[in-house]
Amino acid sequence: MTVSPEALVAAADRLLRPPAGTVHTLAPGLRARASAVLLRMALDRALDDYWRRITRSMTLIGKHRMLCLEWYAGSDTARRCRTTWSGLSAACHYRTYELPPAPAEIVTRLLEVTTLLAALRAEPHTTPATRNADS
Template identity: 60%
Template sequence: MTDDTARADVNAARSLLRPAAGTMTSLGPAVRARAAALLLRQALEHGLDDFWQGVTPDMTHVRKHGILCLGPYTGRETARRCYLTWSALSTACHYRVHELPPAPTEIQSRLLEVEALLDMLDRGPTVPYAVPSPLSAPEDAAGSSATPVTPPAAVRSVPKPGPPPGRRAALPPAVGP
């Protein structure tokens, strides 16, 4: 399900974190770790887009909401891991003057987590789901009408704001002499 773009991003992040022996690199370890974090977050987002494309394509347009809505489709634990990993990678991507950059070992552990999450997302929804249908469908070509939607039997009304029971409302202040 996950396209080659996500796997290519993970491989590029791996090569940034652990460059080949004898390779001269002009980037320091902190810069490479931050660039790898950006690639890993992008890979996770591609994996999420591919997952939602299989469930409902409309969810590919919203990033964070797609992560927050993941629980009913994959289970709470996978959704929690996905959100925590995405949040940690987002934090690692941002440059802040008074904070140390992410350590390459930290991003390496995130790389392993992203790979595991991409494998889980590749399996598709693990919890049975049903795509919600609209409340009232338009008439089809045969001319039959849609089933009417009935409101709930007891609609609870919300009381209007006012003084507590047993007390009278205060009179407005008098204006003028």
């Protein structure tokens, strides 16, 4: 069973901003790190879904998904996707000499992932063949 990117974002949101009256058994930093993992998974799934619509072979190598995104989704979306994915990756990793990510930082990443999910659901801007023909 696959979970949709939207469901992962909703789960991350519930971890970061639990309903009033909820007993907190996890520290805020741990909830923020767990939310970062869920958000990165959501972004990865959204990228896979996007590339399945364009060409299935792009889902095989993660690095190529980011490198070629600019040609199909536009430079702004590609830049935001790379920046957000890198920030979430850094927040996911546990290092004994660093503090966990701040919940406010991950809330900002949550909003960015939500925006990126909408952008990746949209149709591609151009294809490489169209782009070369316009030049």
